[in-house]
Amino acid sequence: MTQVPPSTERKLEVKEVGPCKHEIKVEIPPAEIATRLEERYRELNNAVTLPGFRRGHAPRRVLEKRFGAEVANEIKVALIGDALREVRDKHDLQPMDDPEVDLEKIALAEGSSCALSFTVEVRPKITFDGYKGIPAKKPVATVADAEVEEALGKLREAKAELVVAPDGRVAENDQVVGDLNATADGAPIQQTPEATFFVHGRMTVFGLPAPDLARALIGRRAGDTVTVPITFPKEHTDPQVAGKTVQLAVTIKEVKRKVLPELTEAWAQELGFDGLAALRARIRERIQQEKELEAKQRAQAEILAEIRRRAQVTLPAGVLERESLRVLRRWAMDMYFQGVPEEEIEKRIVEQQAASKDSVAEAMQNAFLIEHIAGKEKIFVTEGEVEERIAQLAARVARDPQEVKRYLEKNDQLPDLRRKLREEKVLAFLLQNAALS
Known part of the structure; x- marks a missing residue:
């Protein structure tokens, strides 16, 4: 849809109603509404074919009956977009999210003005x-x-080279190849033939430290079977073993020992x-x-923390709340697919809610401050610097730089890379201009 230039009669009122929050009121005159409706129905008439009419020759009343609600909502969305652009251009405010507006409650009809009212959260100044x-x-x-x-x-x-242990007996840090059989209450839980693992006091079974297993294996030889009971707490993340005593049987098939190269x-x-x-x-x-x-990173973090303390940046509450919730949901999803019981997930979410919000708030404040400093000091990232970083990334994974660049472009990650580079340059600037002792 072609944009209609705002009429001189259009009225825009912007009022601050809270930290980083503004109420926007707009009144669009009848003439502009009529122009927009006429234009949209003309476009629609030329784009669709209705039964009984040639394309471009359907009466408007027929189009209104068929597409009236859709056209009205399109125009309402366009009017809201125009209002947001005007807020940015004339009032130097940068909305952070699209406003939540119930389009059905906005009255839009030819011959009448249209009143819009909504609130937006904006970037902190x-x-x-x-x-x-x-x-x-x-x-x-x-x-x-x-x-x-x-x-x-x-x-x-x-x-080190792994060789068959000369004495055939298991020692600390030896590699064992063996068949594992885990049971609980007489029922099999997991069987792993020819599992390979190193024997040491930090061994784990189903994520639980199992030093008794290492002690039981040391001194045994190929052909021996060792059975160790391991009791798991009720809150364990794996429901197969939570609250149970698991009998883990290991049948040793081969013992290998590390032979370190001589210095x-x-x-x-x-x-x-x-x-x-x-x-x-x-x-x-x-x-x-x-x-x-x-x-260097510790010093930069120390400097940035002090700048946060001094600047006292007020964050848009709604954006902070939504971002914190998004982080928690992502964490909850990760735990779910790791097999953590839902009750345990809910418990951890409640426990970490405040800490998560604080962490998100700190990250948001850092981002706003870094952008502010970059603007004040005219710190930019050149295309040459982007290409150089891409070449470094490519070298790490032994890939062609152009292949890496195409991947970043395809996944829309180049803007993130530029932001990361600019952040590094700002932090380097802050360290260079700090009072170091």
Whole structure:
């Protein structure tokens, strides 16, 4: 539908009725209503064919009888859209959601004016400019020799070779291949042939820590069957085992042991380094980078928290409530598909409702403040920066950058990527302009 320019007789009244909430009243004169109706019925007449009439030659009264309610609602929606645009353009307000309007209660008829009345929640107006010179701890990161050796040990673990245990007996950290059979009250719950798992004190069964299982397995050999009772609490998330004592039988079929590579110059060279010194240096560099990033992020979070405290941004209550509810619903759905009983889901939702709302409020305030600072300081993201980040993402997953870009475009994720990049630039600006000590 072609937009009709608002008549000079149109009356628009905007009144603040609460924090981030405005009441909008609009009166559209009869002449504009008549023009819109005439135009829409003309478009409709040229688009549809009614029995007994050639296209474009149906009398308007016939069209009104067939399409009257639909046309009226289309025009009402267009009038509301016009009003919102006028609110944005002339009153510098940015509605955050479409208003909830009962179209059936709006009277619209040719020869009469049309009155609209609705409320909208708008983005908060932020005038706070004291975001420079915020005190924060200077990001500092140091790497101890012990951290390097610990990381080197984990690397050896990752590169370990699994061989059949020479003595055939299970030891701590051995890998066991065995048949699992879980029963409760004599009824089978789960059978897993040739399951593979490592034996250690942090083992879990159905998500419950089971140190007794590790103790029972250690010292046994292939061919042995070990049965361990495991009692699950009533509130356990899996209804199969909640409140029951499960008998878990493990028949050992094979025991394998990790053989770590020896810490030699030759091994370091196999990994592509000149020697152990170069390998340790690379590990130290990686840990240093990780700790520097963590320290920087902590400082940025500290600065942003202080800006939130000082700025005291008032949020649109309805938007906050809906977003909090959306987060809780998504969490509830995740729990449901994980097998959590509905009563337990309801209990957790009630317990986390306040914390969830606080978390959402903090995220919304951060977003508004970052956007405000970006605007004030003219911090933008260039297409070159977007392309560079896409190339980095592509390298992580060994994909072609253009393939990754097409994926982001297809899933409408490029705007999110740009927002993320701008957020990073704003946080870097705040850290650069902070009073670090």
